[in-house]
Amino acid sequence: METKRQIKLNYTREFTIACKINNLKPIELLQYFINHVSFYAFIGGKIDVTYLWATTVCIDFKEEYGGEIIQVTIPEIQEISLKYIKKLTSLNLNEPFLSSTAAFQSILIMDEWSSEMLPFTDYEPEIMIFNGELLKLTFDFNLICRMNGSGIEELLQYFIDKVSLARERATNFHHFVKTDPSTAFLLLLVGHDESVRDRVLPQQEMYKKYGLRLLELDDEQNEEDNFENRMKNYDAFYQEWFSALNRISN
Structure with missing residues (x-):
């Protein structure tokens, strides 16, 4: 049996809280992130915003x-890559606006690229994390990691470390100021992806209760000018929500 390479990831407290509150297992969120990293988005292609944010995480990691x-x-990899980069660039130039047709076409092009180039690469199709769970690594994800010189373990840990509901809410509690790509990806995934959005939430009454309390907390923060204090307030709120969910599920 082939042994999968194992990596060690640290699920931060805020990452764990964000997953629990949004009805996702940590391994699920990581897999969704990997699946949404897009080479077409990486070269500036117009594609759904969830793919843009996931890919931006990779770009930010490289810059940082x-x-x-x-x-x-x-030579084979050089020739194949050049051919498909030209195809994707042409597609983007011919479709200057977001188009479902162009997005679908970009996926087909990437599938062709993958089929043609994978025999010449040592890309890992899967990787095992510390608890024995497996993550499937897409061609796009492997390709961008190689092009950026990014380690897979380091990039995934960077994504985990950046997820923070408290920071996001403390920054944008009444109007949008700025966002972090990792948390933005999570929130858009939950709101836009049908496979996540349409899940039946456990303890729906509790979600209603804490949803209303969150709005009340937003109003209370109008009088709090200190960002760190606002973040502490939201952090305590999300921790309480997380603990309440854990008490019921245990």
């Missing part, structure tokens, strides 16, 4: 931490 890019010397 750099990476050692290994020069591609295999």
Whole structure:
């Protein structure tokens, strides 16, 4: 049996809270993130915003931490990559606005690229995390990691570390100011992706209760000018919600 490479990830408290409140297992959120990293978005292609935010995480990680890019010397990979980058660039130029047709076409192009190039690569199709669970690594995800010189373990940990409902709410509690790509991806995934959005929430009365309390907390923050204090208030709120969900599920 082939042994999968194992990586060690640290699920932060805020990441765990965000997953629980949004009815996602941590492994699910990581897999959704990987699945939404898009090379077409990476080169500026117009595509659904969830793909843009997931891909932006990769770009931000590269800008923040750099990476050692290994020069591609295999002629077949160079030729194949050039061919498909030209196809994707042409698609983007011919479809200057967001188009479901162009997005679908980009997926077909990436599938062709993957089929043609994978035999010449050592891309990992799967990776095991610390608890024995498996993550499937897409061609787009592997490709961008290689092009950016980003380690898979380091990039996934970066995504985990950046997820914070408290920071997001403290920043944008009444109107949008700025957002972090990791948390933005999570919130858009929950709101837009049918496979997540249409799940039946457990303890729906509790979600209604805490949803209303969150709005009340937003109003209370009008008088709090200190960002750190606002963040502490939201952090305490989300921790309470998380604990309440855990008490019922245990």
